[in-house]
Ligand SMILES: Nc1ncnc2c1ncn2[C@@H]1O[C@H](COP(=O)(O)OP(=O)(O)O)[C@@H](O)[C@H]1O
């Protein structure tokens with residue numbers, strides 16, 4: 001089953017705000033230890049509206065740091081980083097973040113966990129519960145609204161975290177290895193669910209993974225990082241998908257071009273793990 005993805009061409013009916021670039025990183029460097037350690041080294045990219053971009057690279061290459069910079073949880077040491085044309089000054093409701101560790105409140109049931117962010121935003125009880133139910137249904141948890149996290153599986157807890165983030169309607173969805181702690185079967189179910197949700201809500205997404213299969217399945221575009229210090233090794237539009245997204249993983253795996261893409265990314269990963277510095281394309 002495949003679905004035609006919305007392209008970025010139809011910009012006529014977008015608000016002026018939407019016409020600006022979701023995220024623009026200009027010569028971003030992030031150092032720690034007073035400059036003694038460079039985690040991210042002079043990277044530049046622009047993200048496109050409604051695109052799913054996946055940061056890929058070996059452990060420690062700066063994927064999480066870059067995502068945290070976009071989230072406004074950290075600031076670049078050098079360079080300019082903007083969201084919808086504005087310099088990032090901290091976290092904001094325009095960006096929703098999903099982490100690998102399930103971030104639900106243990107004493108709240110699923111419904112209240114999803115409604116929590118809306119409560120903070122001042123949404124009245126009846127309205128926020130209606131919204132929370134809508135998003136619980138979207139993550140296929142409509143029958144579990146009274147469950148507390150202790151009685152849920154890892155996959156269910158992560159669905160609650162996803163529903164809570166989406167219920168706040170961020171324009172940008174930032175996910176850091178969101179399915180990394182889940183077993184293989186739950187992971188692909190969650191990946192397929194994410195495609196369904198992103199298609200429905202037309203989100204601009206940045207997701208981080210070191211799982212090549214997950215990257216090819218989810219991404220419209222892959223930004224591949226070099227091993228420390230993190231630079232952009234390659235910036236790849238997954239053109240072989242023909243602008244489509246696939247609801248079922250096996251359909252994508254059988255699609256012409258999949259095997260070549262997988263082999264290319266494995267070779268790049270191997271290069272980075274073994275420390276070679278071969279620049280492919282992009283800057
Ligand atoms: N707050 C910090 N202080 C010092 N070093 C850090 C900090 N955060 C990340 N780093 C280092 O920056 C590098 C990139 O980290 P990270 O972005 O988490 O890697 P990954 O690509 O695996 O997500 C790592 O070497 C990490 O140890």
Ligand SMILES: [Mg+2]
Nearest residue numbers: 063064065176
């Ligand atoms: Mg990480």
